[in-house]
Structures are given as structure tokens and as C-alpha cells.
Amino acid sequence: MWYFLVLASAYVLQGSNAFAPSFKTWSSPIQTATTDTRSSISSTSSTMLFGIPKMFRWLTDQYPDIINNRLEEGLAEDIEVDNFYLDMNGIIHPCTHGNADGELIFLDETAMFKKIFLYVDRLYKMVQPTQVLYLAVDGVAPRAKMNQQRSRRFRSAKEAEQLAAELSARENFMGHELSVNSDKQRFDSNCITPGTDFMLKLSLAMQKWVEYKQQTDPFWKTGATVIVSGPDVPGEGEHKVMDFIRESQEQYKKDGKATNMYGPRRTHVLYGLDADLIMLGLVTHEPNFMLLREKMSVVMAGRGRNKYRKKKDMMEYTRHDFELLELSSLRKLLAIQFRKFSDQLENYSLDRVVDDFVFMCMLVGNDFLSHCPHLEIDGGAISLMMTTYIDLLPEWRGYLTDREKINPDRFEHFMYHLAVYEEEHFKKRGYEENEPGWKLSAENEHDENDFYGTWYNGQPTPSCAVEANYKGSHPPPSRIATNEGIDEGNNPELDDVAPVEGSSGNRAFRRRHPDSLARSYRDFYYESKLGWKTEDRERTLFQRRAHVRDYMEGLHWNLNYYHNGCASWDWYFPHLYSPLATDMVNLNEFYHDDPEDAEFKSFKFEIGEPFPSLAQLLSVLPPQSSSLLPSALGELMLHPSSPLINYYPPDFSSDPNGKRQSWEAVVKIPFIDADLLLETVEQVLEKDDAEGALLSPSERRRNQRGKTHIYIPEGIDKLPNDDSTKEKRSTKKPSSKVKGSSARKNATSSARSTSPKVKGARKNAVPKTTANKR
Numbered sequence: 183m184w185y186f187l188v189l190a191s192a193y194v195l196q197g198s199n200a201f202a203p204s205f206k207t208w209s210s211p212i213q214t215a216t217t218d219t220r221s222s223i224s225s226t227s228s229t230m231l232f233g234i235p236k237m238f239r240w241l242t243d244q245y246p247d248i249i250n251n252r253l254e255e256g257l258a259e260d261i262e263v264d265n266f267y268l269d270m271n272g273i274i275h276p277c278t279h280g281n282a283d284g285e286l287i288f289l290d291e292t293a294m295f296k297k298i299f300l301y302v303d304r305l306y307k308m309v310q311p312t313q314v315l316y317l318a319v320d321g322v323a324p325r326a327k328m329n330q331q332r333s334r335r336f337r338s339a340k341e342a343e344q345l346a347a348e349l350s351a352r353e354n355f356m357g358h359e360l361s362v363n364s365d366k367q368r369f370d371s372n373c374i375t376p377g378t379d380f381m382l383k384l385s386l387a388m389q390k391w392v393e394y395k396q397q398t399d400p401f402w403k404t405g406a407t408v409i410v411s412g413p414d415v416p417g418e419g420e421h422k423v424m425d426f427i428r429e430s431q432e433q434y435k436k437d438g439k440a441t442n443m444y445g446p447r448r449t450h451v452l453y454g455l456d457a458d459l460i461m462l463g464l465v466t467h468e469p470n471f472m473l474l475r476e477k478m479s480v481v482m483a484g485r486g487r488n489k490y491r492k493k494k495d496m497m498e499y500t501r502h503d504f505e506l507l508e509l510s511s512l513r514k515l516l517a518i519q520f521r522k523f524s525d526q527l528e529n530y531s532l533d534r535v536v537d538d539f540v541f542m543c544m545l546v547g548n549d550f551l552s553h554c555p556h557l558e559i560d561g562g563a564i565s566l567m568m569t570t571y572i573d574l575l576p577e578w579r580g581y582l583t584d585r586e587k588i589n590p591d592r593f594e595h596f597m598y599h600l601a602v603y604e605e606e607h608f609k610k611r612g613y614e615e616n617e618p619g620w621k622l623s624a625e626n627e628h629d630e631n632d633f634y635g636t637w638y639n640g641q642p643t644p645s646c647a648v649e650a651n652y653k654g655s656h657p658p659p660s661r662i663a664t665n666e667g668i669d670e671g672n673n674p675e676l677d678d679v680a681p682v683e684g685s686s687g688n689r690a691f692r693r694r695h696p697d698s699l700a701r702s703y704r705d706f707y708y709e710s711k712l713g714w715k716t717e718d719r720e721r722t723l724f725q726r727r728a729h730v731r732d733y734m735e736g737l738h739w740n741l742n743y744y745h746n747g748c749a750s751w752d753w754y755f756p757h758l759y760s761p762l763a764t765d766m767v768n769l770n771e772f773y774h775d776d777p778e779d780a781e782f783k784s785f786k787f788e789i790g791e792p793f794p795s796l797a798q799l800l801s802v803l804p805p806q807s808s809s810l811l812p813s814a815l816g817e818l819m820l821h822p823s824s825p826l827i828n829y830y831p832p833d834f835s836s837d838p839n840g841k842r843q844s845w846e847a848v849v850k851i852p853f854i855d856a857d858l859l860l861e862t863v864e865q866v867l868e869k870d871d872a873e874g875a876l877l878s879p880s881e882r883r884r885n886q887r888g889k890t891h892i893y894i895p896e897g898i899d900k901l902p903n904d905d906s907t908k909e910k911r912s913t914k915k916p917s918s919k920v921k922g923s924s925a926r927k928n929a930t931s932s933a934r935s936t937s938p939k940v941k942g943a944r945k946n947a948v949p950k951t952t953a954n955k956r
Contacts, residue, residue, distance in 0.1 A: 244565070262449060266311035266406070267423040269454035270319040271374065273301055274384070276481075276496055279371050286346070287369040295384060299391050301496060307401055308501055309451055309474065313442055315406045316426060317388065318419035321376050322792045325856065326550040326739065326754040327418060331802040333849040335372050336834065339804040342370075372807040376413040377795030379810070382884050385412035389891060396895045407442060407894050414888025416792035417748070420454060422890075424462050425747050431466075451506075458548060461540045463509045465744050467533050473507040519572075526576050537745075538582045542567045544740050551736045552760035552848075555707070555840060556607035557600065570599045580781070586741040586749070587782035588734075590769035591636075598637035601763035608703040611840050618691040619698075619706035624764075626701040631723065635767025643727065643768050646720035650727035651771045653735070657724040662715060704762055711759045711839075729761045731772050738785045752790035752856065758848050759839070793856075796885045797863045801854045805830040814866050814876040825862055829854050 277297040279287045306315055323331065373380040388410060395402040402408075411422045430444035440446065449470040452459055463471045480503045483493040494503070516539060517532050524530045546563050547553035557563040571582070578592050605624055612620030627633070634641035649655040691698075698716070700706040705716040712729075714722040732755060742749035773783040793801060799811050800818060808816035818824045829852055836847035867885075870876035 263309050263311045263451050264445070264448040265314040265316065265450045266306070266309050267314075267316040267318065267426075267450070267452045268302065268305065269419040269423070269452070269456070269459070270298075270302075270317055271419055272454045272456070274298055274319070274374055275371070277301055278374065279369060280496075287371075288366040289369040291380065291383060295387050297497070298384070299388070303395070303399075304497075304499075305453060305474075306405070308504075311406045311451070313406055313448070314409060316409045316411070316423055317392075318411045318422045319381075319385065319388075319413045320419045321411070321413050321416045321422070322795055322798045323416075323418050324743075324748050324751050324753070325793070326736075328793070328798065328802050329754050329853060330549045331375075332854070333851065335375075335802055335807070336804045336851055337836070337845070337847075337849050338371065339806040340834075343806065370807055370810065372803055373810055375799060375802060375810070377799045377884050379880065379884065381413040382880070385414060385888070388412065392893050396893055403895050405895055407892060409890060409892050411890040412888055414795065414886065415890055416751075416887070420452070420456065420459055420462055421743070421747070423452060424466065424744075427466050427468070428747065460507070460509065460512075461543055462744060464512070464536050464540055467536070469510060471509045473509065474504060475507075476503055477505050519568075523575060527579060534581045534584075537585065538571065539568075540744065541583045541588075541737075541741065542571065544737065548740065550740055550743075551733065551755050552758065554600075554604075554760050554763045555611075556604045556763065561607070566603070567596075567600065570596060574599070583741060584782040585745045586738060587780075587784040588737065588741070589782050590773065594635065594766060594769045595637060597763050597766040598635075601766070604763050605703060608707075612703075615840070618688055618694055619700060619710060620703050622688060622691060622700060622702045622706055624702045624704060627704070633764065633767075638767065643771060644720075644723050647723045647727035648771075650724045650731060651774065653731065655728075657728070658720045660721050661718045704764060707762060711837075712757065726761065726765055729757060730765050730767075730769075732756060733761050733766075734769060734772055735785050739787065741784075742787065748789070750787035750790050751792050753787060754853070756853060758837075758850065793860075794863070794885050796881075797860055800826070800863065801856075801859060805832070812877050812881040814870070815863065818862060818866075826854075826859060828852065829859075 278294045302317065375381065389412070392402075392408050392410060396405075396408070397403075409426075411417075411419075415422065417425070427444075427450070434440065434444055434446065447470065448468070449472070450463075450466075450468055451472045451474050452463060453474045459473055463473060476499065479491060480494060480499065483491040513532065513536060516535060520532070520535050523535075543564065544551070545553060545567065546557050546559050557567075574592070574596060575581075578589075578595075580589065580592070582589060582592055582596065608620040612618060624633075630641060631644040633639060634643060643651070646658055650657070691700075695706075698706070698709060700709050700716045708714040708722065708726060709716055712725070714725050716722065735753070736755045739749055739753050770783075772785075792798075796811065796815055800815055803810060803819070805819040808819045810816075811819075818826050819830045821827065831851060834849065834851050836844070836849050838844075838847045841847060866876060870882075
């Protein structure tokens with residue numbers, strides 16, 4: 183089986199070069215069209231392509247003169263790109279199914295692989311990096327990301343079912359039957375997930391293709407060193423790139439020597455559509471860092487504001503269909519905006535301002551944390567935060583963050599000023615959604631502990647909620663349970679808090695919600711979104727406090743992820759909704775474990791280990807995609823007696839939560855119990871060890887941890903070796919370790935590795951190594 187897999191991969195590769203553009207055709211650097219770049223930024227329908235929704239559009243609107251002009255200029259003739267990084271999933275998706283709407287796609291692996299490789303070849307020959315070409319495919323992601331992947335895949339599976347039903351109904355209405363060729367297999371885009379048979383074949387094919395190109399293509403023969411980090415290497419593609427850059431920087435600081443992998447004045451270009459790449463590029467603090475992507479007017483042709491533009495095939499894109507964002511321009515704009523503080527702050531640092539800007543952008547949403555409801559990019563949240571930050575910076579005489587650390591007092595002060603606009607936001611939602619609960623005024627709250635904290639009334643955290651400052655503490659007994667027969671006198675954890683009487687002045691609310699005692703939009707938010715009853719006063723205050731602590735922990739995890747890499751593979755935010763800004767109070771209390779009263783503080787994380795690939799598939803895939811798993815594991819999604827069956831509901835609801843687009847809705851499905859899932863998977867693997875009939879060799883291979891591969895072109899030895907300021911490619915062969923290319927240092931292999939089996943599904947240690955190929 184394995185032999186035939188390799189043969190199939192080789193077959194795909196040999197055919198791919200015939201479709202590649204000639205070296206001569208694509209030998210000149212990329213240039214972009216001189217059209218108005220604002221028109222290339224699509225309407226909100228296109229923001230589904232971004233990791234941080236609407237961020238790219240905000241930047242071009244905020245700084246139109248410089249940003250847009252630079253986008254139009256593209257990559258000038260005299261700019262030499264040293265390192266070129268490809269976030270491959272941004273290529274794999276459009277090359278396989280093209281984000282197609284209203285049509286069924288059928289699986290044709292050979293054609294899909296050819297298209298992927300052709301597009302990589304085209305990008306490589308346009309940008310012409312002189313040192314490194316890094317191909318990063320998403321591997322197993324941290325648990326925090328897996329929850330977002332799970333929601334997205336459940337939603338896409340449901341939408342695919344609806345599409346099939348609509349197409350069938352349309353054909354029936356026309357008097358036809360929807361005919362599907364039985365010889366063809368319908369393409370399930372969820373197969374673009376680490377651990378599937380499709381991704382294993384693609385990974386093998388990519389390795390063979392790179393070798394083939396370096397042997398046969400003149401451009402590749404004398405081109406850059408190619409690094410391939412496939413789906414069997416844990417980590418998101420863009421974060422593998424960041425690990426590589428970050429650890430290369432550290433090595434340079436340690437040795438003081440430039441190599442063919444990294445130097446202090448390198449020009450870095452990162453290809454990808456996610457706007458969070460802007461944030462990742464900024465925190466590297468590299469002076470020459472650029473982002474390359476297709477113009478949104480091209481990508482979204484035929485949709486939204488570009489519905490009258492003819493859609494082009496990806497293989498027809500020219501250099502004029504791309505745009506380049508120089509992050510150095512954004513840094514200069516921030517430098518101009520904050521230059522007055524160079525005299526006001528004792529140790530003024532633009533890098534620290536940039537880091538705070540990235541932190542503020544995290545507050546409007548990312549793949550790992552929900553954002554406060556009233557902090558929306560298209561509602562002006564980033565501009566509001568920037569204005570607030572500029573106003574408060576002289577008073578603070580310091581910064582919000584120090585890499586992964588936060589100053590809790592300044593952040594609480596910052597959130598207090600942002601919270602002023604929270605009630606107005608909910609009133610607006612009340613009219614838009616015809617929901618009287620959002621119109622309830624905060625003035626209806628009269629309890630002493632309704633608003634507490636330094637910036638409100640100076641009240642301490644309610645005694646019933648103090649224990650929530652500690653992770654893992656348990657809430658007090660429910661007052662509702664007490665009313666149902668439990669003697670309150672036997673529950674000393676309950677506070678002597680007067681019962682909540684509810685809102686008395688809003689008849690529309692009482693008619694809509696006769697059983698609710700919510701007095702304000704705040705009570706209604708936690709009651710309707712998280713199920714925390716207003717009348718269960720002590721328990722709800724505890725849960726709201728724990729909610730804020732989890733959110734603060736999430737902010738620290740995010741900062742670590744951007745600045746240092748994955749701090750914990752197991753951490754995730756255990757709520758579907760964020761806390762309200764008005765609850766972000768007494769934040770200093772969460773740092774009780776800090777041995778020193780430091781200015782900047784952080785939470786401690788345990789690194790843990792990535793999920794094994796097959797366990798990760800079981801975690802993120804919906805039951806409609808069970809065929810992408812080995813049958814022994816796929817049954818766990820479908821069989822009524824499966825211990826995991828409750829995590830795969832046949833139907834689920836989505837909450838728009840104030841958003842307009844369906845893809846922005848909150849998918850209400852349960853979080854996976856990681857311990858139960860891993861234990862169940864391990865039982866299947868142990869049974870396979872004993873009986874040897876549950877998994878095929880290729881299925882076992884899909885669960886093994888891989889390594890990053892380096893391909894050094896033969897022509898590299900003929901190039902001069904110069905370690906001067908603007909170094910050329912070195913003839914020295916790189917170390918067998920590639921910085922940042924593998925899992926985190928403490929990460930270990932999957933349950934089904936070639937090393938001796940250890941019970942526990944994630945306990946076999948594998949050194950961080952790569953394979954050099956020549």
C-alpha cells in the first residue's frame with residue numbers, strides 16, 4: 183500500500199512540470215497595477231478570508247495615502263527578496279475547490295496537485311527569492327485553534343448539505359434529476375486537514391516535486407534553498423514561519439554571524455490572505471518585511487461590489503493581479519503618529535508601541551478568543567482604542583504590554599474608558615434585533631457589587647467571587663437549587679445578598695421574557711448567552727469573575743503565541759462568548775502567584791503536547807466527514823454506543839450575535855473532552871496493536887510525527903560566498919536542525935510512532951530534527 187502511495191505521488195509530480203510557465207516568462211519581479219487600491223478591497227462579504235476580519239480594509243482606509251500608494255507600486259525592480267514564505271493552505275484551498283459557491287466539486291487528486299504546484303512555481307518565479315523559499319503547510323494546531331476549526335468545519339458540512347439539497351430541488355423543479363457520476367467522488371474540503379489521506383499524499387508529492395524541480399528546472403537549480411514543513415509537522419503554517427524567523431534571530435544574536443538562512447538586513451516576503459499575518463509580521467520587528475497577496479477585487483470577482491467583474495482562473499493571474507504591503511510603511515506611520523511621545527516618555531520605544539498596537543488588535547477578535555461585543559472593527563473599535571491609548575499614554579508613562587506580559591492596572595484603566603460605549607452599543611442592537619433585553623439600562627442595577635473595581639466605585643471583588651481568581655476553583659451552590667429544597671443555612675458559601683427583584687419599568691421586556699429577572703443589558707447578556715441566571719446571584723457573580731480570568735489568560739496565551747510561539751498546546755478559551763468590558767475590573771487580583779510585584783505580569787502555562795493527527799481529526803471533523811478517518815475511528819462519530827457520540831450532534835444552532843454574515847455566527851456545539859477523546863483513541867490503537875486489522879499501513883503513517891525537509895539546489899555551490907553586510911548565499915550546508923520548523927521544544931510525537939509504544943496517546947518523545955536533501 184505504501185509503495186503504491188509513493189508511486190502515485192511520483193506520477194503526480196512528473197506531470198506537473200509540463201504545465202509550469204517558462205522561466206523566461208516569469209523572470210522579472212512582480213509589479214502591481216496602478217488602479218485605485220481601495221476598489222480592490224472588497225465589501226464585508228470578502229472578509230471571511232481574513233484571520234482578523236476587516237483589518238486589511240481598516241488599514242487602507244486609515245492610512246490611504248502611503249499604504250495605498252505603496253500597494254500600487256508593488257515590488258520595485260531594484261528590490262531583492264531574500265526569504266519568501268508561503269502559507270500553503272492559502273494556496274491549497276483555492277486550487278482545490280476555489281471557495282466555489284453554488285456548485286459541486288469532485289475529487290481529482292492529480293489535477294489538484296498539479297494546480298497547487300503550478301501556482302507555487304508561478305509565485306516563486308515572480309518573487310525570485312535569493313536565499314530561502316519556505317513552504318509551510320498547516321499541521322496539527324494548538325487546542326485553542328482546533329475549537330475554531332471544529333466550528334468552521336461543522337458549519338461548512340451543514341452548508342454543503344444545504345447546497346446539495348438546493349441543487350437537487352432546483353433540478354427537480356426543472357423536471358430533471360440531479361445526476362452525479364458514480365465513478366467520481368465528491369470533494370470534501372474538510373480533507374484539507376492534517377492527518378487525512380489527501381494531505382499525506384500531497385505532502386509526499388510536494389517533497390518529490392521539489393526534488394524534481396531542482397533537478398530539471400534551471401531556475402530551481404540555481405535558486406533558493408527550499409524548506410518544506412508538511413502537515414505532519416505540528417503547528418499552523420504562518421506560525422511555523424514565525425518560529426523559523428524568531429529562532430533565526432536568536433541564533434544570529436548569539437553567534438553574530440549571518441548565514442544563507444538569515445541575516446540582519448534580509449528582505450522577507452510572506453504570502454497569505456489572512457490579515458493576522460500583518461500582526462505576525464509586525465512583531466518580528468524586521469525592518470524589511472512585506473506581505474504578498476492577490477488583490478481582493480480579483481479574488482472576489484463576481485461577488486459583492488465586484489459582481490460585474492469577470493472572474494479569472496488562478497492560472498491566468500498576472501503580476502498585476504497581486505499587491506504588496508510593506509510593513510515598514512506601517513511602522514513609519516505609527517512612528518509619525520507617536521513621535522510626540524519620544525520626549526514625554528523616558529524610555530520611548532517604537533517597538534513597544536507596535537507591540538501595544540498588535541495587542542489592541544487582538545481585542546477586536548482572532549481565531550482563539552471571542553471579542554467584547556462592542557469592540558467591532560467596522561464599528562470604529564480600533565480607531566477608538568488608538569485614540570484612547572494616545573490620551574492615556576502620557577498619564578501611564580509606560581506601555582500596556584511587554585512582549586507576553588501585561589500591565590494589569592493600565593489595561594484595566596484602558597478597558598474602563600472603552601466600556602463607556604458598551605451600553606450604547608447594546609441599545610443600538612436592541613433596535614436592530616427588536617430585543618428589549620438589550621435596551622435595559624445599567625442604571626437599573628442598585629446592588630453594591632454590581633459595578634466594582636478601582637475605576638467604578640472602588641468596591642472590592644464580592645466575597646462570593648473571590649475564589650474565582652484562582653483557576654480550577656468551584657462556584658458556590660446554586661440559589662435556585664436552594665429554593666428547590668436545599669437548606670440555605672447548610673451552605674455557608676452563599677452570601678447574604680438580597681434577592682434580585684428584576685426590572686420593573688420595561689413592559690416590553692416582561693412580555694418577551696416573563697421568567698427573567700434581568701435588570702440591565704449586562705444581566706440579560708450573561709443570562710441569554712451563557713445561561714447564568716440573574717436570580718442565582720452568588721453563583722453568577724462567581725462565574726462572571728472566572729470568565730474574566732479565563733479571558734485574561736487567553737490574552738496572555740495570544741501574546742505568547744505571537745511573540746514566543748505556542749506556550750501551551752492544550753490551553754483553550756472554554757466559552758463561546760467573551761466577558762463584557764464592564765466586568766474587566768480588579769485585574770491585579772489574578773496574578774496572586776507572581777512572586778514579585780512587577781510592573782508587567784503574566785500567567786504560567788504548561789507546554790503540553792500536540793494532539794496526534796488522527797485524534798486531531800476526530801476532534802475537528804463533523805460526522806458528515808467521518809469517511810476521512812480510518813473506519814475504526816470514524817465509527818466513533820456515528821455509533822450510538824460511542825463514548826464520544828454527544829460531541830457530534832446531528833444538528834445544531836448558530837447565534838448571529840449581532841453579526842450580519844453567516845460565517846461570523848457562533849456555532850453552538852459542545853467542546854471536546856480532550857482526555858476522553860485521547861483515551862478512546864488510544865484504546866483503538868492498542869486494539870490495532872493486538873489484532874493488527876483495524877488500521878492499514880498508510881493509516882498508521884498518517885498518525886506519525888514528521889519532520890521539516892531542506893532541499894539545497896545543486897547550483898548553490900557555484901555561487902560566491904560572502905558574509906559581508908548584504909550577505910550572498912553561503913556554500914556551507916545548513917545544520918540538520920531548522921530553527922522553528924518543528925514542534926515546540928517540549929513537544930512529543932503521536933501515539934502511533936515508530937518508537938516504543940507508551941500508553942497515553944501523546945507520550946512518545948521525538949527529537950526536533952529535519953532532513954537535509956541535496
